Amino acid sequence: MLSIGFIHTTGQALPEHTGGRRRPRAFASTGIDVMNFCSACGNPVSQKIPEGDNMVRFVCATCTVIHYHNPKIVAGCIPEWNDRILLCRRAIEPKSGLWTFPAGFMEIGESTEQAAIRETAEEAQAEVALTSLHSVLSLPHIGQVYLVFIGKMRTERFGAGTESLDVRLFHPSEIPWDQIAFTVVREALRRYVDDLAKGEMTLHVASIPGSLAKPRLEDDRS
Amino acid sequence: MLSIGFIHTTGQALPEHTGGRRRPRAFASTGIDVMNFCSACGNPVSQKIPEGDNMVRFVCATCTVIHYHNPKIVAGCIPEWNDRILLCRRAIEPKSGLWTFPAGFMEIGESTEQAAIRETAEEAQAEVALTSLHSVLSLPHIGQVYLVFIGKMRTERFGAGTESLDVRLFHPSEIPWDQIAFTVVREALRRYVDDLAKGEMTLHVASIPGSLAKPRLEDDRS
Structure with a gap:
């Protein structure tokens, strides 16, 4: 359900019909x-x-419940068929028309593995056997945290799911870099292509540029 | 905030003072x-x-908002000091008195890296430099999804945070296996000790026994 999920991330978490009632102050700009x-x-x-905490939370003055909101996991897959990978052109906002x-x-x-397999089936109508976890990218x-797996397509069969306009196999040299939907997707693909060039897939743990995070693992220098 | 977080997982997500009002039916047994x-x-x-979905959600009949609930990430760290690792004895329920x-x-x-570093500082008063992501264990x-890192302690300093009764360095042969707080923690430690014996740390992606999940990566046979 990429479509609805992403609505959470683009400032539309609460639709207009929440009307004139009191609006929350935190996270309004991020859509969290x-x-x-x-x-x-x-x-x-x-x-x-x-009390005893150090972060602002939504708290109920009436029943005293503290409501915690935590990061969400986006599970993804780079499906491989021989020397090409499968990308989808988004049929939905945000970034409809762009590739992921x-x-x-x-x-x-x-x-996490089932989620990546399911999303590949839903959006690209392809069946994959996951071979490795390639990147853990925090936003x-x-x-959000992206967990991006690599999967071998079991057959050459694929097609556009309801959330895709088009699904195509691309040789790494053909990836449409200027038409990639999200920075995090571009960053994951870039690491994948770099690894291909080096002849070895490694795990990448990092935060995407523009984020608030600083620490990263020694082995992700990109 | 391990203490409060874990309350969500043990059927206590809504405290008793939600009173006589309508209780939710789903997830009541799991605490999700x-x-x-x-x-x-x-x-x-x-x-x-x-409409267009295939899972049961909480939906508002008045304003039509669909409320999605997604898995939460638990970030953890196995802190290393020479040939020993740092474990904490829990001061809080659930599993107070047991080790993690x-x-x-x-x-x-x-x-994810910042979360693991923060939790290590909060619970064990230790400062670590993360060296690798060791396991991604779905529950x-x-x-929940556990992301367990390995970290090198920057100094020998450590101590019991407010959520810990005791913090101690253990040689792998001394790990108190029958007093480990959670199955997922035991499973992560077991893989860590196995890797130590083999002389090579590898990434483990798996689901813990008793879960609903089946698919796993080829490289996690345990």
């Missing part, structure tokens, strides 16, 4: 989960730092 | 996020499969 009312008791929430590998929000009840400013 | 009322408009939510490596829920605004039945 916001709340007006307590999901436990239905009374208004406010934002404060709970299959990726979407992980669901409760599945593993601290929007509370 | 539940809601009674719409966080956007404050009216009651119900559970149904939205530092781990806790990732926060919005940080990277589908409770909607």
Whole structure:
């Protein structure tokens, strides 16, 4: 469900029909989960730092529940067929018309691997056997972590799922770099292509540029 | 904030003072996020499969917002000091009195690496430089993914944070296997010790036993 998931990340987490009621102050610019009312008791929430905590949370003054919002996992797959990889042209906003590998929000009840396989089936109608986890890319400013796997396509069969306008095999030299939907997707693909050139796939753990994060592993110098 | 985070996983997501109001039906046994009322408009939510979706969600009949709940990331670290690793004895429920490596829920605004470093500082008062991501362990039945890093302690300094009763260095042969707090922690430590014996740290991507997940990577046979 890449479509709906991404709505969370683009400042549209609450649709217009939340109307004239009290709007939350935090995270409004990033689209990270916001709340007006307590999901436990239905009374208004406010934002404060709970006792013993050091971060601002949505807290219910009526029933005292503290509502935690945590980063979401986007599971993705770079599907390989011989010397080419499968990319999808997005049929949905944001970035409709631009290219990405299959990726979407992980669901409760599945593993990271199942999520990557499912998204590949949904968006590219392709069946993959995952071979490695290639990158773990944090996007601290929007509370997301991309887990990007590499998968071998079991057959040459693929097609456009409902969220894709087109799905095509690209040789690494043909990747449409100026038409990639998201920076994080471009960054993952760049590392993948670099690894191909070096002849060895390695795990990359990093944050994408423009994020708030600093520490990274010694082995990701890109 | 491991303490509060873990409350979400043990069926206590909604405290008793939600009182006599309508209780949610889904996820009640697992403690995965539940809601009674719409966080956007404050009216009651119900559970149904939205059009074009294939999973049951909390949906608001009044303002039509669909509320997605996704897995949470627990970032952890196995801190190394020479040939020993640092473990914490939990001061909080669940599993108070049992041992774990530092781990806790990732926060919005940080990277996975920052989360692991922060948890190590909070729970073990130790400063680490992360050297590798060691395991990605999904717990589908409770909607969590553990990202476990290995970190080198920068100094021998450590101590019990507010969530720990005790913090100690253990040689791998001394790990208190029958007093480990959680299965996922035991599974991560077991892989770490196996890798030590083989003389090579590798990345492990797997789901913990008892979970709903099946697919896994070829390179995690354990």
